[in-house]
Amino acid sequence: MTVRLGQSSPPYNTRIYAIGDVHGHIKLLEKLYTRIDADLKNNPIDAYKIIFVGDYIDRGPDSAGCVEYLINLTVENSNVICLKGNHEDKLESFLFDPVTVGASFFTWGGEECAASYGVDMSNYHGTNDDHVQKAAELSEKIPAHHKQFFASLKMTVTLGDYMFTHAGVRPGVPLSQQSDRDLLWIRSEFISHSKPFEKVIVHGHTPAYPMDILPNRINVDTHAYHTGVLSCIVLEGTDYRIIESSTWV
Numbered sequence: 001m002t003v004r005l006g007q008s009s010p011p012y013n014t015r016i017y018a019i020g021d022v023h024g025h026i027k028l029l030e031k032l033y034t035r036i037d038a039d040l041k042n043n044p045i046d047a048y049k050i051i052f053v054g055d056y057i058d059r060g061p062d063s064a065g066c067v068e069y070l071i072n073l074t075v076e077n078s079n080v081i082c083l084k085g086n087h088e089d090k091l092e093s094f095l096f097d098p099v100t101v102g103a104s105f106f107t108w109g110g111e112e113c114a115a116s117y118g119v120d121m122s123n124y125h126g127t128n129d130d131h132v133q134k135a136a137e138l139s140e141k142i143p144a145h146h147k148q149f150f151a152s153l154k155m156t157v158t159l160g161d162y163m164f165t166h167a168g169v170r171p172g173v174p175l176s177q178q179s180d181r182d183l184l185w186i187r188s189e190f191i192s193h194s195k196p197f198e199k200v201i202v203h204g205h206t207p208a209y210p211m212d213i214l215p216n217r218i219n220v221d222t223h224a225y226h227t228g229v230l231s232c233i234v235l236e237g238t239d240y241r242i243i244e245s246s247t248w249v
Contacts, residue, residue, distance in 0.1 A: 024109075033050075036232060163198075165178075
């Protein structure tokens, strides 16, 4: 059995806010959450969930600040759910195996992440010794509760006719049997698939601006670190709308 956008809905009398990849942009994150909070106050509803689809770190100026902000949100508000992104996965892999993972970690924005935690990157030259040294420094600098946050991140959440995950799903594989690697990393096979899934998939990972809203999936990653726009899809009944924050408004 499959479902398409327009037929799909969250659980009865429940509103869902799903936010795209933040990538260290704390000001956009704070501004967007303020707008979500205002929306809830102006349009009260019995039940709601706020879902972040991962990639809180790397590329932007304040990875550490974004993580701290989200940790505080999850403590203060049990309706906030944070999923794991491939960048959080890459950070954990780098700390475990810096020689193998170091080059890709730093190529994909890890330098900005490490600097946000207070690691001096001025003497980084990309050698294996550098990777071992920087991993040790970063591991020491990252607070224990941040490491616990990374370890606690969920891969998916399913609500009503929607499944939320970071990258997407592999076509032809039941949603209950998806691999963690595909949920975190899949791209072209998923993005190019036009047929419906068992649920409408809400995801990030593959930047698109404006937001991709298709019958089988919604892509909430609007390339915040490049466009300056962080986006949220609001799902209620069979309708949807968009809330955004930007560097200029």
